[in-house]
Amino acid sequence: MRPIPTVPVLAALLGPLALCALLLPTRGHFANTNVALLLVAVVVAVAISGRQLAGALAAVTAALWFDFFFTRPYQTVDISKSADLVTAGLLLAVGLTVSQLAARARHYRMVAITGADHLSRVRGAAVLARSANSALTVVDHVRAQLTDLLQLSECSFEYGSLLGHPPRLEADGSISVGGQPWDTDRLGLPPEAVELRIFGTGKYLGRFMLTGTPGTVPSHQARLVATTLADQAGAALDSLQRPVKAA
Structure with a gap:
């Protein structure tokens, strides 16, 4: 709340x-x-x-x-x-x-200031994705941006196959838990870690695991920016390292 x-x-x-x-x-x-x-x-x-x-x-x-x-x-x-x-x-x-x-x-x-900050984050990730010579550099940058943007207590990245069925941050900024919509605007992130999947050229590459901070409520705009940042990480990973395909 x-x-x-x-x-x-x-x-x-x-x-x-x-x-x-x-x-x-x-x-x-x-x-x-x-x-x-x-x-x-x-x-x-x-x-x-x-x-x-x-x-x-x-x-x-x-x-x-x-x-x-x-x-x-x-x-x-x-x-x-x-x-x-x-x-x-x-x-x-x-x-x-x-x-x-x-x-x-x-x-x-505040909307104007926040919008400029969000645009700066996306631009920074895009520039890094084009210029970095290491996929890890891009992933670490996006992970830090997600932590700050969504006020997370923890954020990690997992390569490869999907394990379990955690809550998911969707491309439209909504969050689903067990296939049901979660009232993020009122409750904040779910108590368990939320997955944010990343893709490259149509295939699954990995996911960020997002652990929220109790009492914080990331805005819908911030969640949309988070999915855009994940897309930048996916594009970089696809072109720089190409992890093993999910089974």
């Missing part, structure tokens, strides 16, 4: 409260609309650094603490002035909207 984002959640709960406590001495001398704008800034900071859920939680807690400390009657959740009611409602609405936009922008930025 995915790890619970503890730090962003704590920031969402405590950040608005800390700002309200800091501004409390200025109550009555500092416009409530300015307080609300500062609280929106806290919501944005939480959403950018954490997940969308944390940003939404920050928006809700910001509205509650604004109501509790800065609207009359104080230290209650009641609001007596219509202007304060509008401000609190806008704070919640704007906070939720901005947190969603900030989290989405962070997601797109």
